[in-house]
Amino acid sequence: MLFFINGILVTLLTWALQYFIFIQFADRDSWGYALSTAIAFIVVLIINFLIQRSLIFKQQGLFRKYLLTDLFILLLVTILAPVCRLLLSAVITPEIGDKGGFLMAGLIASVPSFIIKKMWVFDGLGKAYARD
16 A cells, blocks of 8 residues: 555656646647656656665665666556547646646556566565576
8 A cells, every 4th residue: 555655646746747847848749748757757766766665665676677667667657648648638628638647647557567566676576586
């Protein structure tokens, strides 16, 4: 449960940063949205690793496995965010799409993120291959 609470807080922090970066672009198109998503995601990556290592899983974990996992999640969110933005824009309003597309994508991606980190980075298979 703590993982998901942290995930929500980190997602909200990343969302605020992503939206701030996005509104700096003159052309607020899907490419700018995807780029601002990637930049915000990368900024929060190291902070979240430290939080998960010390508070969530309470295990060392290998940073390179964490990085690989987050790169996969980054790609997933970067692909999902513009799609979610367009969906929310079509169903609700363009403003809600701009503000909520990334948030929706981040929440969707939190499930595979938890499973991979639990099983591979901080526990389970991660312990078996600690020499990697």
